[in-house]
Amino acid sequence: MLQRVLRDLVSELTQTIRIDSKEQFEGLLTFAKEFMPASAARLQLYKGERPIFDLYAIDEEVAKALGRRVDLKSGGYLIIDQTEALTTVDVNTGGYVGARNFDDTIFKTNLEAAHAIARQLRLRNLGGIIIVDFIDMAREEHQSAVLDEFKKQLARDRVKTMAGGFSQLGLLEMTRKRTRESLSHMLCEPCPSCEGKGSIKTTRTVVYDILREILREARQFNPREFRVVASPSVVELLLDEESQHLAALSDFIAKPISLQSESAMGQEQYDIVLL
Numbered sequence: 001m002l003q004r005v006l007r008d009l010v011s012e013l014t015q016t017i018r019i020d021s022k023e024q025f026e027g028l029l030t031f032a033k034e035f036m037p038a039s040a041a042r043l044q045l046y047k048g049e050r051p052i053f054d055l056y057a058i059d060e061e062v063a064k065a066l067g068r069r070v071d072l073k074s075g076g077y078l079i080i081d082q083t084e085a086l087t088t089v090d091v092n093t094g095g096y097v098g099a100r101n102f103d104d105t106i107f108k109t110n111l112e113a114a115h116a117i118a119r120q121l122r123l124r125n126l127g128g129i130i131i132v133d134f135i136d137m138a139r140e141e142h143q144s145a146v147l148d149e150f151k152k153q154l155a156r157d158r159v160k161t162m163a164g165g166f167s168q169l170g171l172l173e174m175t176r177k178r179t180r181e182s183l184s185h186m187l188c189e190p191c192p193s194c195e196g197k198g199s200i201k202t203t204r205t206v207v208y209d210i211l212r213e214i215l216r217e218a219r220q221f222n223p224r225e226f227r228v229v230a231s232p233s234v235v236e237l238l239l240d241e242e243s244q245h246l247a248a249l250s251d252f253i254a255k256p257i258s259l260q261s262e263s264a265m266g267q268e269q270y271d272i273v274l275l
Ligand SMILES: [Zn+2]
Pocket: 191, 192, 193, 194, 195, 196, 197, 198, 199
């Protein structure tokens, strides 16, 4: 990996490459002296006490590159959503924009966003189709200045990109060549609770699922009793606010329904046991 970094990421703009392992440093130095002498001079062994990731706040930058929201200095922010088919980037002003400097504030936010988006695409290694929704700009010279700035920033990308102009709806469509996996695919996996959807059913929705399921099973089977095994929050709702519904169902099917709280169960998980 170290040799790959040296080959792929180091350019004439790179000032220093610091490594915190003596062994790795020496190995890479030998390699660089032979194959990339210009880079060899830039290699440095980091001997400091502080962990090198802390020194440069790398964990924070990675956390930002994995989050949906990226804050801009001007107070605006980006919302980046990655799906299988495409990535969308929505540019927002932070809060109220006064009427007086309305055009200028939006222009500045979009310029800053153009810079931040190009950087995030590189850091996240996003590939495929990307749709950018800059804030609507009334003046044509502002539109073309933002487009120019965005294309200038994209040109710094070592991965091939292609960007068109603004569509009638003010959207900017672009592509970035897919190379290896995106940062989030490398570092993360879908959440087991929501399976990547990003949200789970509310406790009340789960409660109504359970009540309908019991009704369905009561038509098919004839047990002595039904027992609901579910997460503590679902059981709590059944005991409290939804207790009348539960009692009414029990009367209707003429069977007792008991509850069992299972702390290991996720909110959407439940079992209906026939006793
Ligand atoms: Zn989730």
